[in-house]
Amino acid sequence: MLNSRWEYDVSETPGSSNPSSAQTEASLSDRQRMILRLIVRDYVATGRPVSSKTLVENSGIGVSSATIRNEMAALEEFGYLGHLHTSGGRVPTDQGYRYFVAHLMGDFELPSSEQLTILHQFRQVELQLEQWIELAAATLARAAGNVSLVSAPIAQSPRLRHIELVSLQPRLGLIILVTNEGAARQVMVHWPEDADQDVLSPLADSLASQLRGLTADDVASRAASGTGLARAALDQIATALHGVTAEGTAVRHSGLEHVLNQREFTDTAEAQELLALLGGGSFVSAMLPRLEEGPGVQVFIGQENSADELRRLGIVVSSYGVDGEIIGVLGVVGPTRMAYDRSISSVRYVARLMSDLMSDLRAG
Numbered sequence: 001m002l003n004s005r006w007e008y009d010v011s012e013t014p015g016s017s018n019p020s021s022a023q024t025e026a027s028l029s030d031r032q033r034m035i036l037r038l039i040v041r042d043y044v045a046t047g048r049p050v051s052s053k054t055l056v057e058n059s060g061i062g063v064s065s066a067t068i069r070n071e072m073a074a075l076e077e078f079g080y081l082g083h084l085h086t087s088g089g090r091v092p093t094d095q096g097y098r099y100f101v102a103h104l105m106g107d108f109e110l111p112s113s114e115q116l117t118i119l120h121q122f123r124q125v126e127l128q129l130e131q132w133i134e135l136a137a138a139t140l141a142r143a144a145g146n147v148s149l150v151s152a153p154i155a156q157s158p159r160l161r162h163i164e165l166v167s168l169q170p171r172l173g174l175i176i177l178v179t180n181e182g183a184a185r186q187v188m189v190h191w192p193e194d195a196d197q198d199v200l201s202p203l204a205d206s207l208a209s210q211l212r213g214l215t216a217d218d219v220a221s222r223a224a225s226g227t228g229l230a231r232a233a234l235d236q237i238a239t240a241l242h243g244v245t246a247e248g249t250a251v252r253h254s255g256l257e258h259v260l261n262q263r264e265f266t267d268t269a270e271a272q273e274l275l276a277l278l279g280g281g282s283f284v285s286a287m288l289p290r291l292e293e294g295p296g297v298q299v300f301i302g303q304e305n306s307a308d309e310l311r312r313l314g315i316v317v318s319s320y321g322v323d324g325e326i327i328g329v330l331g332v333v334g335p336t337r338m339a340y341d342r343s344i345s346s347v348r349y350v351a352r353l354m355s356d357l358m359s360d361l362r363a364g
Contacts, residue, residue, distance in 0.1 A: 028078070034061070035071050036080055037104040040092045044339050047263050049089035094302035094336060097314070101299055101340050108341035110143065110349050118143075122353060129153070132357055133252045136330055136350050141255025143346035144316075146334030147274065150252045153321050153328035153358065157215045158183060158244045163208050163237060165200035173200060175236050180213070183244050189236045195229055203229060207237075216241035264312070264335035274333070277309055297348045302336045312336070316343040318351040322358050330354065 028036070038059050039050045052068040055061055061068065072090050075081045080096035083089065092100065110118075118139055125131040133150045140148035158179040166174040171191045178184050207230070211219055216238045223234035253275065259265045265274070300315040316338075317331030330351055332343045 032071050032075055033104060036075055039090060040100045043091055044337055049084055049091050051089035097301045097336055105341045108345050110345045115349060136354055137252040137254040140332055140346055140350055144332040144343040145258045146332045146338055147255045147259050148332055150330040151328045158241055159213050159215055160211050163204055165204040167197040167200050170194040177237060177240055179244060185240045185244055187236055187240045189232060191229055192232055262335060297344050314338045316347050318347050320351040320354040
């Protein structure tokens with residue numbers, strides 16, 4: 001990986017489930033690499049298949065149309081290009097976009113003037129995380145020209161704040177717990193002996209005072225030495241704390257107008273399907289396990305996405321947070337035909353800014 005904490009080594013992107021082999025990549029000539037770069041950039045900009053004639057007229061590439069057609073045919077054999085119609089031009093494949101991101105895109109940064117404008121906007125809002133999340137979503141959508149998503153941060157090791165034990169039947173109960181971060185969870189428990197509410201209420205009071213502020217691992221260690229009802233309750237509390245995830249976490253979106261202007265989402269139903277997919281914590285829950293530990297931008301292109309409903313999309317995403325303990329997700333989602341250089345640089349900058357703001361807030 002690159003040395004800088006915030007630099008992005010696209011050649012090692014773990015989101016790539018179908019990268020080109022080293023042998024195939026090495027077989028590309030300089031001319032083929034140049035042609036692939038031109039085709040990707042032209043198709044991203046126009047949404048129209050790129051022909052050899054277009055390249056000759058607009059790129060100043062300095063070779064004949066026949067030569068370009070031969071090179072395009074070779075790139076198609078490698079799997080980097082496809083065509084929508086028999087007589088039409090070529091379009092990049094998912095593999096072609098991946099090669100572009102990894103090798104042809106270059107190290108693109110948001111212009112310093114844009115960075116300063118974004119920073120100034122964040123400094124104008126109050127020290128409230130909700131306002132930062134809303135501003136981050138609007139900033140990303142505007143900068144990348146696609147739908148943005150920003151989740152509220154969640155604790156990676158939730159700590160217990162409150163518990164209740166409720167009797168349902170002689171040997172069946174309900175455990176209700178609340179974490180310091182405000183997440184609530186209910187779990188059913190089968191008691192090893194009869195336990196009515198008169199027994200469970202004092203047990204809940206005792207456990208609440210003992211366990212307040214502890215993590216799931218802390219609770220599990222205490223369960224090892226417990227017995228009877230207390231042992232059963234501790235086991236279930238530890239399991240429930242381990243299960244507190246991003247499900248239900250608030251996710252802020254912005255940029256629907258950008259999506260509706262792109263031909264891939266001219267069908268309103270498709271745009272609504274995208275928003276429904278991103279609207280709940282299920283998307284964040286699915287993305288968090290795939291993100292590398294620590295900061296950094298990751299890119300998932302088309303078929304590299306594990307869920308079927310995501311395989312028509314490009315996703316540029318990063319975690320943000322404090323010391324690996326409080327983690328949120330932010331990113332840009334759009335068609336695979338997206339400006340990856342600008343999306344990556346925008347996500348990288350806003351993730352860094354959000355992490356810095358959260359660190360300052362925590363320190364204060």
